[in-house]
Amino acid sequence: MKQVHLIPALEDNYIFCLQNGAEAVIVDPGDARPVLRFLQEQALTLSGILITHHHHDHIDGVPDLLSEFPAPVWIPAADQGRFEFGGTPLQEGDVLSLAGFQFQIWELPGHTLDHIAYIENSQKWIFSGDVLFGFGCGCLFEGTYEQAFTSLQRFRQLPPETKIYCTHEYTMANLKFLASLATTPLEEQKTKDLTKQMQTLLEQNGSTVPLHLKEQLEANPFLKTTSVPNFQTLRIKRNNF
Numbered sequence: 001m002k003q004v005h006l007i008p009a010l011e012d013n014y015i016f017c018l019q020n021g022a023e024a025v026i027v028d029p030g031d032a033r034p035v036l037r038f039l040q041e042q043a044l045t046l047s048g049i050l051i052t053h054h055h056h057d058h059i060d061g062v063p064d065l066l067s068e069f070p071a072p073v074w075i076p077a078a079d080q081g082r083f084e085f086g087g088t089p090l091q092e093g094d095v096l097s098l099a100g101f102q103f104q105i106w107e108l109p110g111h112t113l114d115h116i117a118y119i120e121n122s123q124k125w126i127f128s129g130d131v132l133f134g135f136g137c138g139c140l141f142e143g144t145y146e147q148a149f150t151s152l153q154r155f156r157q158l159p160p161e162t163k164i165y166c167t168h169e170y171t172m173a174n175l176k177f178l179a180s181l182a183t184t185p186l187e188e189q190k191t192k193d194l195t196k197q198m199q200t201l202l203e204q205n206g207s208t209v210p211l212h213l214k215e216q217l218e219a220n221p222f223l224k225t226t227s228v229p230n231f232q233t234l235r236i237k238r239n240n241f
């Protein structure tokens, strides 16, 4: 059976382990230790490492993982020079077959310029790093508002039942911001209900990830913005919140 395991790491990161039988594909290992422990416990072999962007909390575990398992690494083509451990560059439209999975590559600049996402169409999974979070989106460190807006809008092309594997657990903090945007009693109530629902999920599963695209399309204010200026205003508001 193909499944995704969440490996909590660092402060609030998730490293993803995609399992197919005894094979494992690891996404964004910011720390090698919890990954090595998990692979050992589950008796899995590392088939490959996927990187969404160059930030340290997504790549710092790669060298130690490679010294245990000499596995191939895939990286964004836009930024190959920044990865000391090398890797095979991927760009928009590429398709990668690995361990029985098939990943379609999207370039999603905004958070960083090199950011890519890995989409497993048959499973309806997207590994989208720091582009989109629960009811929020990633900060713009390198890209323009237009790039980030366009990258977020692309999620609309995916089937609504898609599961979004984002790298940080920011859902509750983002819901506080969402509550501050409510202008009617109905909106206030909706956000309250959503907060309660997510709190329960967090208590039961220890995580709100994967996110459900349908829910994000309905309630994530950054996905709901319809123009670059509106997106920009909202993002600045969030930065100052």
Ligand SMILES: [Zn+2]
Pocket (backbone or CB within 6 Å): 053, 055, 111, 130
């Ligand atoms: Zn990042």
